[in-house]
Amino acid sequence: MDKVELKELTLLAAKIRKDVLELLKHRGYGHLGGSMSIVELMAVLYGKQLRIDPSNPQWEDRDMVVLSKGHSGPAWYSALAEKGYFPKEKLMTLNDGGTMLPSHPDRTKTPGVDMTTGSLGQGTSAAAGIAYGQKLKGQDRYTYLIVGDGELNEGQCWEAFMLIAARKLNNCIVIIDDNKRQLDGYTKDILNPFDFEAKMKAFGFDLVQKVKGTDIEAISDAIDKAKAHKDGANAIILDGIKGAGVKYFEELKSNHSVKFNNDEINKAADDAIAELAEFIEKEEA
Amino acid sequence: MFKLTDDRSKKGTPLAKVVMQTLSDVMNSDDKVVFLEADLAGASSSTIIQKDHPDRFIQVGIAEANMIGTAAGLSVEGFKPFVHTFGPFATRRVYDQLYLSGAYAHNTINVYGSDPGFCTGPNGGTHTTWEDVALMRAMPTAVVCDAADAVQLEWIVRKFATMQGIHYFRANRKDVRNVYAEGSTFELGKGNVLKEGKDVLIITAGQIVSDALDAAEKLEAEGISAEVIDMFTIKPLDADLILSEVKGKKAVVTFENHSIIGGLGSAVAEVLAEHAIAVPFKRHGANDVFGQVASQEWLQKEFKLTADDLIETVKGLL
Numbered sequence: 001m002d003k004v005e006l007k008e009l010t011l012l013a014a015k016i017r018k019d020v021l022e023l024l025k026h027r028g029y030g031h032l033g034g035s036m037s038i039v040e041l042m043a044v045l046y047g048k049q050l051r052i053d054p055s056n057p058q059w060e061d062r063d064m065v066v067l068s069k070g071h072s073g074p075a076w077y078s079a080l081a082e083k084g085y086f087p088k089e090k091l092m093t094l095n096d097g098g099t100m101l102p103s104h105p106d107r108t109k110t111p112g113v114d115m116t117t118g119s120l121g122q123g124t125s126a127a128a129g130i131a132y133g134q135k136l137k138g139q140d141r142y143t144y145l146i147v148g149d150g151e152l153n154e155g156q157c158w159e160a161f162m163l164i165a166a167r168k169l170n171n172c173i174v175i176i177d178d179n180k181r182q183l184d185g186y187t188k189d190i191l192n193p194f195d196f197e198a199k200m201k202a203f204g205f206d207l208v209q210k211v212k213g214t215d216i217e218a219i220s221d222a223i224d225k226a227k228a229h230k231d232g233a234n235a236i237i238l239d240g241i242k243g244a245g246v247k248y249f250e251e252l253k254s255n256h257s258v259k260f261n262n263d264e265i266n267k268a269a270d271d272a273i274a275e276l277a278e279f280i281e282k283e284e285a
Numbered sequence: 286m287f288k289l290t291d292d293r294s295k296k297g298t299p300l301a302k303v304v305m306q307t308l309s310d311v312m313n314s315d316d317k318v319v320f321l322e323a324d325l326a327g328a329s330s331s332t333i334i335q336k337d338h339p340d341r342f343i344q345v346g347i348a349e350a351n352m353i354g355t356a357a358g359l360s361v362e363g364f365k366p367f368v369h370t371f372g373p374f375a376t377r378r379v380y381d382q383l384y385l386s387g388a389y390a391h392n393t394i395n396v397y398g399s400d401p402g403f404c405t406g407p408n409g410g411t412h413t414t415w416e417d418v419a420l421m422r423a424m425p426t427a428v429v430c431d432a433a434d435a436v437q438l439e440w441i442v443r444k445f446a447t448m449q450g451i452h453y454f455r456a457n458r459k460d461v462r463n464v465y466a467e468g469s470t471f472e473l474g475k476g477n478v479l480k481e482g483k484d485v486l487i488i489t490a491g492q493i494v495s496d497a498l499d500a501a502e503k504l505e506a507e508g509i510s511a512e513v514i515d516m517f518t519i520k521p522l523d524a525d526l527i528l529s530e531v532k533g534k535k536a537v538v539t540f541e542n543h544s545i546i547g548g549l550g551s552a553v554a555e556v557l558a559e560h561a562i563a564v565p566f567k568r569h570g571a572n573d574v575f576g577q578v579a580s581q582e583w584l585q586k587e588f589k590l591t592a593d594d595l596i597e598t599v600k601g602l603l
């Protein structure tokens with residue numbers, strides 16, 4: 001990746017991360033941990049890899065994103081707003097009565113959202129179906145499935161993976177957010193997943209790539225490789241940290257859903273927002 | 286015997302905490318009771334059980350269908366499983382496991398489906414259950430309860446722990462207003478007349494029993510005498526009570542935080558129709574709609590499930 005592109009995507013990631021923090025702090029609560037760990041992924045997808053037209057969300061040739069770990073909507077909404085799918089002010093309406101931005105993504109409410117999710121596991125099968133449909137129509141389109149490491153407790157995910165691999169749905173690029181934690185704690189303590197890489201291979205995914213969850217260049221390269229790998233199933237594992245990008249939130253004992261109800265947490269968010277704002281200003285100058 | 290609380294403006298212990306504290310206590314004296322959770326211990330307070338009874342706290346991860354199947358297996362071995370997850374995952378998502386491995390195989394599973402209807406609040410439409418009672422009513426042998434408050438909920442949990450079969454109870458995780466005085470006891474399958482009245486019969490269940498009582502008091506002030514029944518056991522339904530209390534009434538209204546299709550309203554309608562009771566009748570509930578995201582308070586208003594909305598329905602019928 002050239003320097004200019006990397007700079008641009010890094011800037012976009014900073015904007016998305018700042019939006020996430022601002023909107024959750026404004027709301028006073030929300031799914032922070034899992035939103036933060038997909039910020040760089042969202043920047044790569046929306047800043048570079050996706051074939052999309054934000055002014056025409058229903059464009060027939062668009063690539064699709066299915067956020068199966070639907071509770072991380074705040075990161076997706078921030079990326080969509082940064083790309084101009086809707087005005088940024090709308091971000092502050094998250095979860096308000098009548099909002100277009102519900103806590104869990106809703107394809108009937110938000111431009112740019114093509115599949116409704118929130119019941120963990122279900123997005124995996126939907127993504128397989130979308131990718132299948134794209135193939136049936138003979139189209140050269142991609143579907144990016146983003147699934148949580150805790151979410152992979154759901155058997156449905158593995159049913160979908162079997163279908164994706166058996167039918168060689170190479171266009172369904174499975175991205176696992178391996179941020180090591182779920183709601184009640186660390187994935188290894190809740191229901192030990194052992195080795196995702198080995199599991200995906202055993203399930204028939206012949207291109208399984210593991211990259212650092214915040215490494216923009218590595219994520220983008222992995223997607224390039226997956227796109228080029230046309231005769232088998234593709235998986236990318238984001239080796240990451242829940243709450244990524246802000247030390248305080250990475251280290252917070254319970255960072256799945258946080259409440260902004262004390263000085264310490266509010267200061268941590270404010271400091272991070274200020275730091276990101278400074279970085280963004282400097283980069284844009 | 287039940288007694289009403291002196292102060293209905295007061296809230297009790299958060300309901301999820303009531304369930305977990307009660308169960309933990311039950312587990313002290315009954316080593317057959319086990320508890321299963323699907324990665325929502327932090328959200329349901331079942332960390333209480335995890336701490337008090339680490340060996341009988343079974344964390345299955347985010348795998349609700351597996352949780353129900355596992356509970357069925359534990360039942361085969363003579364255990365009495367209680368499970369928790371949000372209402373939609375406790376019913377819609379695992380219906381066949383509950384039906385077949387559970388009810389059909391004559392196993393015992395006690396299911397706490399949390400945050401029914403508008404109680405889902407910020408989790409939004411994907412997590413809203415206004416059909417859980419309909420689903421669970423249709424399951425042969427299943428018992429279905431909707432708790433009015435903390436006192437009643439504790440009683441239900443203790444009762445279910447002594448029984449065999451599939452038992453479903455729905456309740457907010459948060460604290461709700463008190464209806465009953467501490468120490469009240471109930472009878473499964475028997476409704477409670479909370480307020481006598483002669484013009485209209487209001488049959489309700491769940492945390493909106495409080496709102497129904499508010500409505501009845503306001504109606505009284507306007508010269509309309511309303512009787513209120515807490516039908517906390519929706520299945521088996523107390524048909525005898527309905528048939529005795531409907532006598533002389535000018536109208537009957539059911540009031541539920543559930544779809545008007547298949548829930549308490551439908552159950553009452555079946556009783557009235559099968560006994561050829563021709564009385565003006567209205568099911569007041571969620572009217573064939575999906576839920577949405579907002580605060581619980583906002584949603585209760587939006588979906589017209591407040592005391593004032595009930596008053597309007599009653600007046601419209603009289």
Ligand SMILES: Cc1ncc(C[n+]2csc(CCOP(=O)(O)OP(=O)(O)O)c2C)c(N)n1
Pocket residue numbers: 033034035037069071072118119120121147148149150151152177179181182183242256323324325347349374
């Ligand atoms: C079927 C289902 N069960 C439970 C939940 C509640 N829930 C929401 S997020 C979550 C934990 C998710 O963990 P993970 O997939 O690792 O997501 P992340 O770490 O990225 O936040 C749980 C249990 C749900 N939304 N859907």
Ligand SMILES: [Mg+2]
Pocket residue numbers: 034148149150151177178179180181182242
């Ligand atoms: Mg995770």
